[in-house]
Amino acid sequence: MMRTHTCGELNIKNQGEKVTLCGWVDSKRNHGGVLFIDLRDLYGITQIVIEPNNNDFSKAEKLGNEYVVRIKGEVRKRPSGNENKNLPTGEIEVLVDELEILNTSAQPPFAVAEYINVSEETRLKYRYIDIRRETMKKNLILRSKIAQVARNYLYSKNFNEIETPILTKSTPEGARDFLVPSRINPGKFYALPQSPQMFKQILMASGMDRYFQLARNFRDEDLRSDRQLEHTQIDLEMSFVDEKDVANIVEGLMKEIFKFAGEKIETPFIEMEYDEVILKYGTDKPDIRFGYEIKDITKIFRESGVKIFKQIIETNGVIRAINTGNLYQYSRSEIDKLTEILKLNGAKGLVWIKMKDLKLESSIKKFLKENEINSLIKTLEIKEGDTVFIASDDRKNILKYIGILRNEIIKKDKNPKKKWAFLWVRHFPLLEYKVDENRYDATHNPFTAPLPEEIHKLDIKEELENIK
CATH class of the missing domain: 3.30.1360.30 (GAD-like domain)
Known part of the structure; x- marks a missing residue:
């Protein structure tokens, strides 16, 4: 094994053990000829100590921030007064016996320290460094665990996770499609899905009853704070249900997700009519x-x-x-x-x-x-x-x-009445009139059905915009 422990799990109970750690050099300090290095990985930071009589001391002196190293050594208790109560590993340090440099590093374009203010453009250009920051790591880990919470909840409600095609045919949705040229069919294109709408309806017609997936969707539209070229959505479909059944499943899902994230939300959600x-x-x-x-x-x-x-x-x-x-x-x-x-x-x-x-x-x-x-x-x-x-x-x-x-x-008000507030908006208009195109179009998508009591209005031109 390359390592016996991570940089976030050692504590006073490991005192006296021989361990092997791998990680990035977060910082290096020289106190009276003794080198103290904070070694960082995904799980935390462990302080390692290299004394002048160590055969690898000269090698350690050359270490720079973000070098990747592997060390072998013995866990020992930190001297009294030198403990770091802010770290899970703050009671111990590792006295290094052997040091191996796995990879060197050029001077990073910005420090990994959390408080450093860096432009978004620079962060995206050097994404592999940006992701080393504590906030970014926590965000990605939280996202991964929330996906697991969602899966577990939906499995408990008899949903089946089914992947649908990515290379598909264009369908009428709310944005432009991303197109992928077909090598074996010159002049023809695949469309990347804006949503799995057609596929999940096929699954319902096939008798699959309850479907979900964490679906990747692609929409060629102008970027806004709530619009991206691609996104992931928790996509659901159910057979033989009414509005209340759907609401109960979604509210239960959101409650589980927020509970895992340490937040409390109120259910049932508020409901309001579109008008x-x-x-x-x-x-x-x-x-x-x-x-x-x-x-x-x-x-x-x-x-x-x-x-x-x-x-x-x-x-x-x-x-x-x-x-x-x-x-x-x-x-x-x-x-x-x-x-x-x-x-x-x-x-x-x-x-x-x-x-x-x-x-x-x-x-x-x-x-x-x-x-x-x-x-x-x-x-x-x-x-x-x-x-x-x-x-x-x-x-x-x-x-x-x-x-x-x-x-x-609202931008001027920094004091919301509550932290979280969910809302069901019910009974949207089915159709809207496009003046520039001289035709009616679906308000959301053409796969949405009108309410049973509104179906008769489809035959009345004056009522088309009033159908819900």
């Missing part, structure tokens, strides 16, 4: 750890003297508002910046209202009637120090940016 979520939060994937609910205030301005509001209402548009509270005071430049963000996403502008010294300040105050001010204060529960943002638009266009407005507000 309610869109109205309250402006998006179908809201962060409900925060309040900041969107309120429809169209009725308040039915007889408004505010020209833009009047025009919007006359064209069957809507007026919606968010009370940001008084935790953060927005400066005029911040409001202007926020307005520009919304304009980039389709907004025409942004109205603001502040309550200061029990009086309203607003960009439209001179146009507001007293009854409108009173209604706003009551409906939006405006209190001293609060800032309110108001947007108006047609019913579809406002959805392009009102959720973005709420997300920008």
Whole structure:
């Protein structure tokens, strides 16, 4: 064996044992002619000691950080006062008998130390060094163990893990396919799967009943914080179940995963209808750890003297508002910046209202009637120090940016009401009309079935966008 122990498992119980360790030189110190080296591997750090009378002392003097070495020696108790209570191995050290250099190392482009600030570009370029950092190692180990937790849970629920093809045929999904040329069929291509959707439905039709896999998916789309070119998902499919059955399985799975990670989550998850979520939060994937609910205030301005509001209402548009509270005071430049963000996403502008010294300040105050001010204060529960943002638009266009407005507000709030908040959004629209393509398209994917009570609407053109 190359080693008898890892660098993270020796303790005072091993005192007097002859051991062999392998690892990377994390640091080296010379105290009075004696060399002290922190030897690091995946499992931890062990201090090794090389005295001047050691035949390999001159070799040890040449060691640099990130050299890979193998040592043989005896475990001994550290001198009193030199213990390191922050390390599991902190009570002992290994007095080296033999030292072998397995590999040298050039000066690393950055230190492996956790506190070192390095750009992401540099970290990715030297990924093999980046992964040596404690945080990265822990992340990868945690991911591996969570995958095991997921597998064990799903096996206990009679699921079968089945791999589906990677080189496949293009199917209509939500993004562009990655294409792979076929060598034996010139001019033809395979598509990498955006999801195993078709395959898992085939498995259900084949009678496999319950399927899962940790599936790799590939989507050729622009990178965003929640969009990557490839990702892994816990993919499930079940036969002879209803919505509640699916929810119970997924909630149980998430509870097991979070429990393993040392976190507690509440089940059952909150459930909301799609229409309610869109109205309250402006998006179908809201962060409900925060309040900041969107309120429809169209009725308040039915007889408004505010020209833009009047025009919007006359064209069957809507007026919606968010009370940001008084935790953060927005400066005029911040409001202007926020307005520009919304304009980039389709907004025409942004109205603001502040309550200061029990009086309203607003960009439209001179146009507001007293009854409108009173209604706003009551409906939006405006209190001293609060800032309110108001947007108006047609019913579809406002959805392009009102959720973005709420997300920008959340960025200023560092105090969520709870750490974790899961949400089931139920009954999405089945279809949406693509104006530029003059056709209806699936909101999610064409494999989604309408609710049984909604099927008859498929024959009514005026109802197509209302099918759930």
